[in-house]
Amino acid sequence: MSKGERTGNGPAPEPPIPxxxxxxxxxxxxxxNEAGLYLIRGAxxxxxxxxxxxxxxxxxxx
Numbered sequence: 001m002s003k004g005e006r007t008g009n010g011p012a013p014e015p016p017i018p019x020x021x022x023x024x025x026x027x028x029x030x031x032x033n034e035a036g037l038y039l040i041r042g043a044x045x046x047x048x049x050x051x052x053x054x055x056x057x058x059x060x061x062x
Contacts (some may be wrong), residue, residue: 018026
């Protein structure tokens with residue numbers, strides 16, 4: 001039998017209650033991950049806009 005299986009008829013162990021510090025850490029981590037996604041999207045949008053602007057300028061000069 002593996003260690004994760006319960007034996008006997010005892011009550012199931014309750015999950016630990018997260019402290020306020022743990023909740024703040026989780027919120028900060030989630031905000032950092034979301035901010036990273038927005039930064040990547042913004043950089044990709046800026047690069048795409050620059051590429052389109054340069055392409056249209058190049059096309060007009062030819």
